[in-house]
Amino acid sequence: MCLAEDCYLIEAGYWIDKARNVFTRNIVLPAKLINKVVRERGNQGVFATAYRYNTDNPDESFLYGDMYFDFDNKDDFEPVRADAITVMAYLKTVFKIESEQIRIYFSGNKGVHIIIPASIFGIAPDKELNGIFRTIAENVQSFTRHKTMDMRIYDNKRLFRIPNSIHESTGLYKIPITLQELRDLQHEDIKATAQNPRVMDVKSPVYNHFAHSQYVRYKEKHAEEAIKRNENITHNGTLKYMPPCVRHLVENGAQSGNRNNSLAALTSFYKNTGLSLDETMETLTEWNDNNVQPIKHSELRATARSVYKGKSSYGCTSMKVVSVCDFDNCKLMNKRR
16 A cells, blocks of 8 residues: 655656757656755756656656646637636536635746645545546536646646746746636736745645545546556557557657657557567657657667556557547547447
């Protein structure tokens, strides 16, 4: 059994040179030391994983962390505001969580983050926690009008900007805001407030039995969907068919901001076809060389080894994040009909 206190490690990352698109990550350290990294980087462009781990290998670890939603729109803040307000109402109505218990952050640009402390749900460390969160997010997103919620962020190594750190592009701080400010303040007024760090008094999170029961319901739903995905992934232990989503990823390369997730998903596919690690590496190297922003060879091999060593498979849900799902023309998906 793994306890919350056993998950004390995080992964940190930060921008070295934003103009040249140079970013580093894979810095595993105790969560209590993240402020040291923040100070060393001048409090600018610093990130930490949304999850804490009980080992230095996230792919093998139990995950523990707060539930999170990320809303973003590069052109306009208003759709972000509207969707975030809708989700706050949803959390109060469906999960019976009062807004004072929820943390709302302005990202420092045009985004909003909503964080619900794990203790409210009574969350325990779980190797599938990111998948459970995604299942919740998929349902929540269906109630939003503008669909500004980022659904690509529910991998097990998701980095989140540190609160009260400086956004590397705008020079503004990621600051906490209230629900009333989210509703009433103009974007320019929020940005003016974000010119400085901000500390707010917030209520300590309190366990919510109703929210816990809803969380358990989604956990069970995720487990049921995982069984269906696993049934569709393999045939006698070996995948004999390349789904359209994989073909699209192979032919078009990784999407911007999803290189590592794409690499892991593609590696998992080749592993499930029965290829050896060396055979997969040869195929992945050729694929990577054709990407607009190739991954370093050392990182490529480290990721491939991790996937081959681990027991997890990247199924339909993961592929939807990094590629395009062609449901009607997929033999695996059509087995469900």
